[in-house]
Amino acid sequence: MNTRQQYCTFQLADLFLGVEVERVQEVLRYQEMTRVPLAPRMVEGLINLRGQIVTAIDLRRRLELPAREAGRDPMNVVVRTPEGAVSLLVDEIGDVVDVEDEWLEAAPPTLADDGQKLIRGVVKLDNRLMLILDAERAIAAPGAEAPGL
Amino acid sequence: MNEFDDVVNDFLVESHEGLDRLDRDLVQLEKEPNSRDTLSSIFRTIHTIKGTCGFLGFSRLEKVAHAGENLLSKLRDGEFALDPAITTALLQAVDAIRSMLTAVEAAGNDGDKDYADVIALLAKLQHNALRAAGAAPAHSTVPLPALPAREPAPATAVAQAEPQWDPVQRAAAAASATPVASAGPADDVHRAVAGGAVTDSTIRVDVVLLDSLMNLVGELVLARNQILQHTTTQDDSVFLATCQRLNLITTELQEGVMKTRMQPIGNVWGKFPRVVRDLAHACGKRVRIEMEGEETELDKTIIEAIKDPLTHIVRNAIDHGIELPDRRTAAGKPAEGVLRLHAFHEGGQVNIEIADDGAGLSVERLKAKAIEKGLVTAEQAAKLSERDVVQMVFLPGFSTAAAVTNISGRGVGMDVVRTNIERIGGTVELSSVHGHGTTLRIKIPLTLAIIPALVVSSGGARYAIPQVSLLELVRLEGEQAKKRIEYIRGVPVYRLRGTLLPLVLLNRQLKVPGAGEPDVVNIVILQADGRQFGLVVDEINDTEEIVVKPLGKHLKGIAAYAGSTIMGDGRVALILDILGIARMARVVGERCERALSKQAETEERAEEKRHTLLLVQVGSRGCTAIPLTDVARLEELPRDSIEWTAGRQVVQYRGEIMPLLWLSDEVGCERLGSDAEETLQVVVHSDGKHQVGIVVDRILDIVEEKLDIQGAGSVVGYKGRAVVQGRVTDLIDVAAIVARHGALVGQS
Numbered sequence: 001m002n003t004r005q006q007y008c009t010f011q012l013a014d015l016f017l018g019v020e021v022e023r024v025q026e027v028l029r030y031q032e033m034t035r036v037p038l039a040p041r042m043v044e045g046l047i048n049l050r051g052q053i054v055t056a057i058d059l060r061r062r063l064e065l066p067a068r069e070a071g072r073d074p075m076n077v078v079v080r081t082p083e084g085a086v087s088l089l090v091d092e093i094g095d096v097v098d099v100e101d102e103w104l105e106a107a108p109p110t111l112a113d114d115g116q117k118l119i120r121g122v123v124k125l126d127n128r129l130m131l132i133l134d135a136e137r138a139i140a141a142p143g144a145e146a147p148g149l
Numbered sequence: 150m151n152e153f154d155d156v157v158n159d160f161l162v163e164s165h166e167g168l169d170r171l172d173r174d175l176v177q178l179e180k181e182p183n184s185r186d187t188l189s190s191i192f193r194t195i196h197t198i199k200g201t202c203g204f205l206g207f208s209r210l211e212k213v214a215h216a217g218e219n220l221l222s223k224l225r226d227g228e229f230a231l232d233p234a235i236t237t238a239l240l241q242a243v244d245a246i247r248s249m250l251t252a253v254e255a256a257g258n259d260g261d262k263d264y265a266d267v268i269a270l271l272a273k274l275q276h277n278a279l280r281a282a283g284a285a286p287a288h289s290t291v292p293l294p295a296l297p298a299r300e301p302a303p304a305t306a307v308a309q310a311e312p313q314w315d316p317v318q319r320a321a322a323a324a325s326a327t328p329v330a331s332a333g334p335a336d337d338v339h340r341a342v343a344g345g346a347v348t349d350s351t352i353r354v355d356v357v358l359l360d361s362l363m364n365l366v367g368e369l370v371l372a373r374n375q376i377l378q379h380t381t382t383q384d385d386s387v388f389l390a391t392c393q394r395l396n397l398i399t400t401e402l403q404e405g406v407m408k409t410r411m412q413p414i415g416n417v418w419g420k421f422p423r424v425v426r427d428l429a430h431a432c433g434k435r436v437r438i439e440m441e442g443e444e445t446e447l448d449k450t451i452i453e454a455i456k457d458p459l460t461h462i463v464r465n466a467i468d469h470g471i472e473l474p475d476r477r478t479a480a481g482k483p484a485e486g487v488l489r490l491h492a493f494h495e496g497g498q499v500n501i502e503i504a505d506d507g508a509g510l511s512v513e514r515l516k517a518k519a520i521e522k523g524l525v526t527a528e529q530a531a532k533l534s535e536r537d538v539v540q541m542v543f544l545p546g547f548s549t550a551a552a553v554t555n556i557s558g559r560g561v562g563m564d565v566v567r568t569n570i571e572r573i574g575g576t577v578e579l580s581s582v583h584g585h586g587t588t589l590r591i592k593i594p595l596t597l598a599i600i601p602a603l604v605v606s607s608g609g610a611r612y613a614i615p616q617v618s619l620l621e622l623v624r625l626e627g628e629q630a631k632k633r634i635e636y637i638r639g640v641p642v643y644r645l646r647g648t649l650l651p652l653v654l655l656n657r658q659l660k661v662p663g664a665g666e667p668d669v670v671n672i673v674i675l676q677a678d679g680r681q682f683g684l685v686v687d688e689i690n691d692t693e694e695i696v697v698k699p700l701g702k703h704l705k706g707i708a709a710y711a712g713s714t715i716m717g718d719g720r721v722a723l724i725l726d727i728l729g730i731a732r733m734a735r736v737v738g739e740r741c742e743r744a745l746s747k748q749a750e751t752e753e754r755a756e757e758k759r760h761t762l763l764l765v766q767v768g769s770r771g772c773t774a775i776p777l778t779d780v781a782r783l784e785e786l787p788r789d790s791i792e793w794t795a796g797r798q799v800v801q802y803r804g805e806i807m808p809l810l811w812l813s814d815e816v817g818c819e820r821l822g823s824d825a826e827e828t829l830q831v832v833v834h835s836d837g838k839h840q841v842g843i844v845v846d847r848i849l850d851i852v853e854e855k856l857d858i859q860g861a862g863s864v865v866g867y868k869g870r871a872v873v874q875g876r877v878t879d880l881i882d883v884a885a886i887v888a889r890h891g892a893l894v895g896q897s
Contacts, residue, residue, distance in 0.1 A: 032719075033721075034610060034720055034721040034722060034723070035610060036704055036707075036710075037659035037660055037661045037709075038660065038707050038709055039703065039704055039707065042703070043703050043704065045721075046704075046713055046721040047721065048715050048720065048721050051367075051368040051371055051372070051715065053698045053700075053713045053714075053715065053721055055701035055704060057703070083701065083702050086701065
């Protein structure tokens with residue numbers, strides 16, 4: 001019996017990424033952001049999510065991808081964590097895709113990931129490959145190991 | 150959770166409240182052994198606990214309660230009088246019950262300890278007391294049941310007239326009995342509930358629910374702020390009127406919800422009489438506790454936060470502060486010491502004063518201790534002002550108790566007290582008169598959730614500064630901005646009414662580009678850790694009530710921020726942590742404190758020998774340096790203000806007559822034609838009591854240098870010489886120079 005899992009997908013530079021749909025609280029278009037001087041590099045700023053203050057993490061910087069072109073506003077993928085919501089800034093939001101277990105493969109060891117293991121696996125979709133992002137590790141500060149993984 | 154658990158939980162909550170009341174009542178009873186009200190209240194409480202635990206099947210617990218009740222019933226019936234041994238035994242029984250209740254809470258049964266020793270002790274005391282009473286009736290000390298009690302409360306009168314009261318009456322009596330020790334509103338609530346909820350006017354509410362209500366109100370306040378900001382662009386009168394109403398209702402709702410979380414400080418103080426009694430007995434001291442303002446209300450979270458610091462301070466006062474009775478009598482004080490707690494509201498803050506009439510702090514002993522612990526050098530200690538010395542008790546690793554007791558004196562404590570109080574936005578001050586006592590003043594905000602704040606801008610972003618740290622605002626424009634800010638080797642300072650105030654540039658601390666108007670300098674004068682400094686910001690916007698929200702885990706570690714908030718326009722602003730910024734900019738943690746902190750010691754070993762020096766020109770000799778620690782202020786005084794007295798030159802300065810010394814005369818060189826100049830450059834030196842003006846020819850600079858002093862002590866008036874900024878520079882020993890003119894200084 002095959003088990004299915006739904007992924008919320010998004011585009012980040014030339015990467016097509018997915019996060020388990022249950023982990024995603026909501027997706028939002030660009031929100032005004034308050035920058036936080038002295039913050040870690042990966043933190044882009046703080047957004048007001050209906051009265052909740054949410055830290056926004058620039059996923060491009062986190063994955064060490066080139067910076068977003070100027071004038072292009074990122075989208076928010078708000079992810080639930082035990083310590084409250086955190087927003088991941090991405091380029092474009094994609095569809096929710098159904099993935100069968102058997103489409104999933106471990107990330108190739110040659111994948112440039114700087115040993116951070118942020119990519120948990122690769123899904124072979126019909127027309128392209130989707131990388132599964134380990135949201136927990138992506139949110140954790142670089143160097144800090146995500147608990148329980 | 151099943152029904153039985155519910156019952157047990159109720160029992161636990163009620164019993165804990167009952168035990169707290171027992172502690173208070175027993176101590177009260179010891180003071181007024183004839184108070185039948187108190188005795189009845191104690192008896193009722195223990196009887197209720199006994200009854201309920203029998204019903205719930207906690208037999209061990211029941212046995213202890215029963216033994217206590219037996220003893221109490223004899224007391225109540227006037228068969229013998231209360232003495233300290235009985236009080237102690239009863240308090241032990243209370244402790245035993247308390248630990249059994251904890252076991253019930255943790256494991257669901259009353260544990261396997263049967264406290265046979267406590268039961269035996271209670272029985273023995275009862276036996277002995279009865280025998281003694283039989284031999285010599287204690288009528289003189291205890292009124293017979295028939296005698297009317299002094300000012301009996303109505304409820305107690307019922308209880309007295311009808312010893313075999315039925316449960317309803319008991320509940321009524323419990324609910325309406327006048328509390329003897331303290332009577333905050335919350336106390337009445339507890340009483341009513343413990344007595345079986347005769348009154349429907351109060352209900353128990355889960356704190357979690359209150360917290361979530363508080364959060365919702367916070368959101369509402371933010372939404373209201375947003376709407377109000379929006380109204381400025383509207384002219385629909387109906388809409389505006391509705392907004393006004395919304396505004397009022399929100400404010401009232403906010404106040405109302407805040408009130409639900411308020412608790413009288415008496416809830417924390419309630420246990421102090423017992424603490425004081427036990428401690429005083431243990432130390433062989435006699436201490437009376439006086440409390441004023443128990444009804445002063447504080448937010449629950451703050452009550453929780455100050456519980457431990459307050460307890461610590463009270464313990465300290467008894468252990469270190471109040472002397473042994475014979476020493477007190479020798480000093481001409483009553484043998485019984487007084488510990489006074491006073492709480493009151495002032496300026497939107499709660500003030501708590503804890504004063505003892507004990508020995509006070511000895512400045513000399515504190516200094517000796519600090520030197521012994523290697524916290525300061527003897528030289529530094531000599532220069533410390535009295536205030537600085539007294540503040541040293543807040544340093545980590547400092548304890549003045551001659552002997553380490555099991556109560557205190559291990560050198561942890563006051564620093565933790567201060568940290569805990571500052572964590573909730575409060576301040577602690579200590580003042581002490583040697584031989585007459587010590588007073589600690591704590592100021593804490595009423596609530597943490599919504600605070601007034603000053604909104605400023607820097608680098609294009611807004612920041613909120615909690616108003617508790619705010620002293621005043623200074624705006625300098627045009628020429629003033631250039632002239633009034635002075636630089637000491639790139640470090641800006643500002644003279645605020647004669648005091649040199651270090652300036653911290655917020656832009657520089659946050660590493661953001663400045664974006665203020667040119668030629669305008671906005672300075673926010675702040676206080677952190679007892680030191681003042683000026684924070685330079687681009688713009689000062691407004692004051693606003695802000696709702697404090699914690700920062701996410703990525704940002705928690707940044708010292709500059711205390712939290713975040715949502716402004717009226719819906720955007721997020723960061724709340725500055727003033728203490729954190731002061732520490733980042735090294736405004737606090739200087740001087741003795743830098744040398745004192747153990748951690749800093751290792752980190753800053755390299756800087757250990759760094760000194761901040763004032764470079765001055767004296768005669769033609771070029772550079773001479775005065776340690777900045779010897780400098781109180783720098784002044785420019787007009788030459789014609791000099792007056793003569795007894796052949797000495799003096800000036801009137803700040804309501805004092807300040808003698809002047811010419812440094813060039815002191816070091817034996819010619820004045821550099823400065824006689825022609827209109828103004829005198831004066832370095833004001835203060836030894837804590839007297840001020841001396843040291844006239845120099847020119848003030849050159851202030852530098853921080855690592856000094857390698859040579860030729861120390863070879864010439865009086867010099868500390869030696871060292872290379873400062875690549876030049877050989879003489880170091881002036883101000884203290885030695887002033888000492889030469891000892892009589893002159895003493896006269897002033």
